Amino acid sequence: MSGYTEKMRDIARRLLETGxxxxxxxxxxxxxxxxxxxCFVTRADDAHCLVWDGHCGINxxxxxxxxxxxxxxxxxxxxxxxMVTHVIxxxxxxxxxxxxxxxxxxxxxxxxxxxxxxxxxxAVTETDDAVTVTTAGGxxxxxxxxxxxxxxxxxxxxxxxxxxxxxxxxxxxxTIPDRYADIRKIEAMDAASKWQxxxxxxAPCIRCYACRNACPLCYCPTCFVDEAKPQxxxxxxxxxxxxxxxxxxxxHCAGRCTDCGACERACPMGINMRLLTRKLEKxxxxxxxxxxxMDPNQRPALDVYKTNDPETFIK
Amino acid sequence: xxxxxxxTKSWAAGLTAAADAYRLFGPVREDACHTFKALxxxxxxxxxxxxxxxxxxxxxxxxxxxxxxxxxDESREDHHIMREVQKDxxxxxxxxxxxxxxxxxxxxxxxxxxxxxxxxxxxxxxxxTTFVGVACDAPLSTCFCTTAGCGxxxxxxxxxxxxxxxDGFLAKILxxxxxxxxxxxxxxxxxxxxxxxxAGKAAAEKKMVSAVQTDHLEAADLLALHNAPxxxxxxxxxxxCGTCTFSCPTCWCFDLQDEVAGKSGVxxxxxxxxxxxxxxxxxTGHNPRETKVQRVRQRFMHKLKYFVDKYKTGIMxxxxxxxxxxxxxxxxxxxxxxxxxxxxxxxxxxxRD
Numbered sequence: 001m002s003g004y005t006e007k008m009r010d011i012a013r014r015l016l017e018t019g020x021x022x023x024x025x026x027x028x029x030x031x032x033x034x035x036x037x038x039c040f041v042t043r044a045d046d047a048h049c050l051v052w053d054g055h056c057g058i059n060x061x062x063x064x065x066x067x068x069x070x071x072x073x074x075x076x077x078x079x080x081x082x083m084v085t086h087v088i089x090x091x092x093x094x095x096x097x098x099x100x101x102x103x104x105x106x107x108x109x110x111x112x113x114x115x116x117x118x119x120x121x122x123a124v125t126e127t128d129d130a131v132t133v134t135t136a137g138g139x140x141x142x143x144x145x146x147x148x149x150x151x152x153x154x155x156x157x158x159x160x161x162x163x164x165x166x167x168x169x170x171x172x173x174x175t176i177p178d179r180y181a182d183i184r185k186i187e188a189m190d191a192a193s194k195w196q197x198x199x200x201x202x203a204p205c206i207r208c209y210a211c212r213n214a215c216p217l218c219y220c221p222t223c224f225v226d227e228a229k230p231q232x233x234x235x236x237x238x239x240x241x242x243x244x245x246x247x248x249x250x251x252h253c254a255g256r257c258t259d260c261g262a263c264e265r266a267c268p269m270g271i272n273m274r275l276l277t278r279k280l281e282k283x284x285x286x287x288x289x290x291x292x293x294m295d296p297n298q299r300p301a302l303d304v305y306k307t308n309d310p311e312t313f314i315k
Numbered sequence: 316x317x318x319x320x321x322x323t324k325s326w327a328a329g330l331t332a333a334a335d336a337y338r339l340f341g342p343v344r345e346d347a348c349h350t351f352k353a354l355x356x357x358x359x360x361x362x363x364x365x366x367x368x369x370x371x372x373x374x375x376x377x378x379x380x381x382x383x384x385x386x387x388d389e390s391r392e393d394h395h396i397m398r399e400v401q402k403d404x405x406x407x408x409x410x411x412x413x414x415x416x417x418x419x420x421x422x423x424x425x426x427x428x429x430x431x432x433x434x435x436x437x438x439x440x441x442x443x444t445t446f447v448g449v450a451c452d453a454p455l456s457t458c459f460c461t462t463a464g465c466g467x468x469x470x471x472x473x474x475x476x477x478x479x480x481x482d483g484f485l486a487k488i489l490x491x492x493x494x495x496x497x498x499x500x501x502x503x504x505x506x507x508x509x510x511x512x513x514a515g516k517a518a519a520e521k522k523m524v525s526a527v528q529t530d531h532l533e534a535a536d537l538l539a540l541h542n543a544p545x546x547x548x549x550x551x552x553x554x555x556c557g558t559c560t561f562s563c564p565t566c567w568c569f570d571l572q573d574e575v576a577g578k579s580g581v582x583x584x585x586x587x588x589x590x591x592x593x594x595x596x597x598x599t600g601h602n603p604r605e606t607k608v609q610r611v612r613q614r615f616m617h618k619l620k621y622f623v624d625k626y627k628t629g630i631m632x633x634x635x636x637x638x639x640x641x642x643x644x645x646x647x648x649x650x651x652x653x654x655x656x657x658x659x660x661x662x663x664x665x666x667r668d
Contacts, residue, residue: 030645032457037645038552058644063551115347120365120455206369206378208557208588210643226593234574236379236583266643268368268558270347 001105002128004052007167008074011100012047015072021098022069025060026050033124034110038063054108054126057149059262061085061216064092071097074167076104078151078260080160081293082216085256088299091219101163103171106144106152107261111270113147116140151261151274154179161294180282186275198243204269205242207235211273214266217253224248250276255284255301256292318507319497322483327359329500330410336499337445338407340374342367351409360411362479365455366635370416370564372423374409375440376586378561382436383582387575397582402436408445408496415458415635417448417472418465419564422633425626426567436584445492448473452519455636459525459649463634467519468512478515485511527652529630532623539660540620541612549651550611552644557588559614559638559646565631568594589613615651 012024027036028049036055040063041047052074060073061082071092075083080101087094108131114121119135126132131142145153156179159170178184186197209225212218225233225245234241250273257277264274284290290301305314321329330339334356341360342349349364351371383397420441427437451458451467460466470476474493477486485507488494497504560566570587573580587594590610596602604610622631632648639647 031647031650032639032645035645039548040551058552062554111347122456206557206561208561209591210554210556210558213554213556214643222592226591228593228596235570235572236574236585238379266554266556266558268562268641268643 001052001054001102001168004102004167005050008050008052008100009047011165011167012041012050012072013044015098016041016044016047020070021072024050024072025063026074027052027056027058027060030055033121034108034113052102054106054131054144055110055124057107057261057265058214059216059260062214062262064097065216065219066091067096069096072100073097074100074102075160075163076102076107076260077155077157077159077161078104078258080162081157081258082260084162084293084296085258085300086216087296094296098165099160099163101160101166103160103166103168104152104155104158105171106148106155106158107265108144108147109149110265113142116142116147149261149265150272151259151264154259157258157291157294162296180278182275183279183282186279199239201271201273201275202239202242202246204271205246206269207237207242207245208268210266210268211263211271212249214262215253216260216262217256218249246273246276250280253277254280255288255290255303257281258293317488317494317497317504318509318512319486319488319502319504320480320483320506320508321486321502325502326484329497329502330354330359331357333408333496333500336406337496338403338405340371340407340409341411351412354410360449362411362449364411365453366413366415366451366637368637368641369562370419370635370637371409371412372416372419372564372566375420375444376423376427376437376567376569377584378586380436380584381581382584385580385582386578387580388578400581402439404439404443406445407443408447410447411449412446412473413451413635414448414467414469414471414473414476415451415460415463415465415633416564417446418460418469419472419633419635420446421472422565422628422631423567425628445474445496446472447475447477447493447496450476450478450515450519452479452515452522454519454523455640456524457636457639458523458634459527459636460634461520461523462526462528463632464629465633466516467523468516478512480511480515485515487512525634525636525649527630527632527634527649528656529619529623529652531656531658532619532630532652533627535620535655535658536660537620537624540655540658541616543655543658543660545654545658546608546612549615549646549654550608553590553607553611553646554644555590555592555607555610556643557586557590558641558643559648560588560590561586562637562641563632564635564637565618565633589617611646615648615655618648619652619655 015021024041028039029051030036034055038058059079061079086092117133119137123134129144131144131147133140233244264272284301288301339354341354342364343352344361348368381400384400385397386394388394427434470489474490475486475488477484488497568587570585572583618631
């Protein structure tokens with residue numbers, strides 16, 4: 001992905017100068033290592049602040065919801081699938097978007113890097129296959145593959161499915177023999193162990209809702225956990241309320257989730273709530289042959305009724 | 316002020332002895348991070364930490380605290396009468412709290428222990444607690460306590476300040492509570508080298524690489540700052556999650572909730588966050604801060620302007636850097652503070668966006 005930044009700035013400049021779009025949504029360099037900040041640019045002169053590297057894991061489709069402008073937006077494979085979903089679900093019009101596709105080779109997992117590094121991470125530089133971490137004690141070098149976000153390591157749609165410009169030649173798609181080994185392990189547990197597993201998984205949750213808010217699918221004007229008249233869920237730290245939030249949110253994302261990993265990346269407590277959404281992703285694939293966001297002309301699996309539905313209860 | 320020199324043995328033995336009279340809390344390593352927890356018997360706090368992921372504010376201001384209970388069973392004489400929940404308010408000590416978090420407790424006290432209004436739940440927990448702080452000799456690049464009215468050796472809010480010195484410790488007893496704790500620990504005021512303390516302080520302050528400037532905040536026109544043009548850009552990336560407010564040691568907002576199961580009910584005091592869309596929504600349905608930009612502005616205006624104007628004790632931030640490190644989209648209070656501090660309404664008119 002080296003060299004993407006310059007191309008992005010050129011495209012942004014051109015689109016803003018010609019008035020093709022009102023704004024460009026991308027990333028600007030963060031104030032600390034491994035962090036970039038989603039930003040918008042409205043003047044060609046400001047296009048120079050746009051950057052791209054392995055720390056652009058936040059899903060920019062999240063910033064398009066209900067916007068009225070004509071927008072150019074940078075989209076990794078997963079982001080583009082969420083943009084398809086956004087268009088299908090009427091959260092933005094396709095005509096409003098100038099999608100600049102970003103063939104992606106995976107985002108870097110900041111937590112993995114911090115855990116593998118001794119001392120505070122002061123800087124991180126990357127090449128196509130290596131990541132170098134600078135600390136007060138010196139440099140440490142990692143293979144990029146070893147410090148990738150798990151969702152990126154499992155990704156089979158690195159190239160955007162829709163775009164108006166493509167930033168670079170498509171990258172080779174990964175072949176993953178088994179994307180769901182960890183899910184199968186949970187499926188195989190008995191009920192009691194499963195319950196314990198989920199309890200442990202969600203125990204650190206502080207209900208900050210960073211997972212929900214980083215998710216482009218979670219655009220409900222009032223989320224069910226925020227309903228007050230009547231109130232649906234308790235707002236304290238009761239384990240049942242916390243589980244209700246996570247389980248229901250996952251189900252609400254069934255057939256729509258692209259496993260972009262924004263939820264897990266955003267979580268300040270490092271909870272892998274993707275174990276819930278990926279189970280549903282797996283079921284949608286095996287039951288309906290469905291992958292979310294691949295085709296703007298097809299509605300999500302749980303959003304359609306077909307007269308030839310094999311289930312009798314629905315007829 | 317009394318100084319005490321301790322070797323590691325008398326530190327550990329002292330804490331074991333103090334545990335007879337105090338419930339001890341301190342930083343404990345869990346997975347990749349440190350958390351403040353009750354210390355198991357004979358365990359010393361893990362001081363090999365930079366700081367905890369969440370602040371220790373929850374020890375006094377729990378995220379979800381049952382304060383009252385009641386019964387709806389009308390066959391009972393006391394039905395529909397709120398009863399205070401009995402809490403353990405026997406003496407306890409937080410050992411290993413950082414000076415930034417201790418100073419934060421002093422700031423939060425301004426709210427829960429105001430001259431006209433007192434929060435009995437917060438105060439009971441606070442008064443039962445002795446704060447044994449450990450000075451911070453290895454600040455992170457995101458720490459900016461020295462310019463946030465605090466410092467790596469700041470004493471405000473502490474009963475004892477301990478510095479790690481060679482193989483041992485040097486403890487400074489600051490209050491009566493601190494004296495009582497030292498006595499329970501069997502730490503005898505004997506010798507102490509104040510110069511060593513000052514040298515440690517100077518060395519630690521020198522390591523601080525991050526700073527904020529706050530000198531113009533108080534003089535700034537409140538409405539002009541409120542209407543400043545930069546808020547839309549500042550707020551754009553924000554997800555409106557509660558990470559910053561929940562990890563902040565000075566954020567004190569809470570929400571009261573009643574939860575009823577069958578015939579028995581409880582009243583809860585839960586952390587709230589000004590980032591949430593339903594924060595302070597009125598019963599009429601009116602939302603005073605309908606949009607994300609308004610909510611983000613509220614957070615920073617509260618910390619860096621309203622608080623400054625109201626209490627005249629500086630900003631409502633101790634520079635612990637947690638929100639900077641944990642914000643999922645890199646909203647950085649240091650940058651926002653800079654923007655607010657240098658804001659000049661006259662310039663704003665000339666700027667295009």
